[in-house]
Amino acid sequence: MPPLLSIDLHNGVPAYRQIMDQIKLQIATGLLPPGSELPSTRALSADIALNPMTISKAYSLLERDGVLERRRGQTLIVRERPAEAQQTARLDPLRQQLTAAAHLAKQLDVPPAQAVKLFRELLDS
């Protein structure tokens, strides 16, 4: 199943970054298991109406990061990774979100203990 990507072209985050983040997130959540094939640069470019340069940049950076690997010529697949790398990959997107939340907590002067309590409650709900 090809990844469904939703790129916001006006939020100022380079599109190639958004593609990378979303593919990483889909791998972390198990939507894209190891071994899954990614669509070709051309196919994805047609699919999400993005410049092929943007897509090949995202792909080659993911390859460099060891997230994807090239098989039989051109096909890109999701790489099998050791358990600990998978764990970090799972934490990365969460860290991103929590950084913003932590910033807001400080601005609102919410005591850390109370912020942590709130997070726990949300996890349990």
Next chain:
Amino acid sequence: MPSPALAPAPTAPAADTADASPVVLRSITQRFGKHTALSDVSLALPAGRIIGLLGRNGAGKTTLLHIAAGLLPPTSGACTTLGTPSGKLDTPQLTRLGLVQQEGRYLEWMTVRQHLDFNASFYPSWDRDLEKRLLEALELDPKRKIVQLSPGDRQKVGILLGTCHRPALLLLDEPISSLDPIVRRRLLDFLLELLRDDGTTVVISSHILNDVEKIVDWVVALEAGELVENSPFDLLQESYAEWTLTSAAGALPPSFAEPFVLQQQSNGHQAVLRVRTTDTEAAARLAAAHRAELRTRPLNLDEMFPLLTDQRRRRS
């Protein structure tokens, strides 16, 4: 003969290799009477990209496109298009060039169909299938007479006439200003398709930044006839940002003197800075120096545009 390492070659190498620059401008100046439309512009456009040509009204965008297409001999400087001096483009080279003018002049008495047939007769590479698909995508009725068309439909005629021969270099001057959002979207998709299928280099000038932002991967910006930007778009996205600093102690300075700060507002407790820097640590350092909380966000093209075009004034 001077050494080639010391003297720049007078003409660019043949542009038939994939990565050769399709348009090279060397110290181009264009004057119209006392008015200077372009002032000492030198740049080489990258091949196989969609290049956004940005600038305010009168910045020189149309002049630049006209010089590149060989319509206008520059007052001074040299322009090489598809490997040939742009004033000397011959028939085979002209067939590899597509130009969509802002207000194209057409053979008004013809129907759209007749005009397409007329132009097709000049181009061996005219693609009838592409023509048919474009007529449908742009919702243009080929039976109508040119003279009766609305400005939007005239723009569509220009797009068809400029692209159906599958040019290697496509220059579009404000091609989307009169198109509705649905048709505009289809045109942009189509430009991406040309790039994917043929590796066409597309140069598109536009004020509708929200739209061109979707497809451009390179930005050339002009301000009052001067080149102020010539960079990959994602590099710009990664260097322009808005930083919000918040100081509980209210100890922020009324203004920040750092050279990368382009615009700022500060009331002591909070400062909102628009910056340009590729130094990823700079934001954290500034925040730490002022014991402030920091939030950063990237800027979109609409927000970047005034900063891009303002660079000249800041430098001088």
